[in-house]
Amino acid sequence: xxxxxxxxxxxxxxxxxxxxxxxxxxxxxxxxxxxxxxxxxxxxxxxxxxxxxxxxxxxxxxxxxxxxxxxxxxxxxxxxxxxxxxxxxxxxxxxxxxxx
Numbered sequence: 001x002x003x004x005x006x007x008x009x010x011x012x013x014x015x016x017x018x019x020x021x022x023x024x025x026x027x028x029x030x031x032x033x034x035x036x037x038x039x040x041x042x043x044x045x046x047x048x049x050x051x052x053x054x055x056x057x058x059x060x061x062x063x064x065x066x067x068x069x070x071x072x073x074x075x076x077x078x079x080x081x082x083x084x085x086x087x088x089x090x091x092x093x094x095x096x097x098x099x100x
Contacts, residue, residue: 003064005029005086007079008071012096014041016068018048028052029064031082061085067093 004020006013009030018041020026030036030052039050055061058081067086071079076097087093 001025001027002066003027003029003062004066004068005031005061005064005082005091007031007067007069007082007086008075009036009039010070013068013070014039014050016070016096017041017050017052018043021048021050021052027064029061029086030054031058031061031086032056033078058082058085063087063089064091065089067091068096069093070096073097 004026006017009032017028017030017039020028028050032054033056035056036054041048041050061082064086069079
C-alpha cells in the first residue's frame with residue numbers, strides 16, 4: 001500500500017485518482033484549492049467513487065510515499081507549495097503536466 005497525493009484534481013488528476021482507487025490498497029490524498037465533497041470517476045467498467053482525504057491548504061498536508069502533479073504548466077508555482085509537507089519523508093514527485 002502506498003500513500004499517494006495528487007496535486008491538481010481536474011481531468012487528469014481525477015482519472016489518476018480513479019485508477020488508484022480501482023487498483024485498491026492505496027491511501028489517496030487529493031490536494032485541491034477548494035473542498036471537494038466527492039469524486040466519482042466514470043471508467044469503462046462503470047463509476048468509481050474515490051475514497052480519499054481532501055486537503056485544501058498545504059499546511060495541513062502530511063508526508064506521503066508518492067506525489068503526482070497533474071496541473072497546468074501555469075500552476076507550477078502553486079503546485080510547488082505542496083512539496084515541503086508532502087515530500088517531508090523524501091517522496092518522489094511525478095509531473096504529469098497537462099494542457100498549456
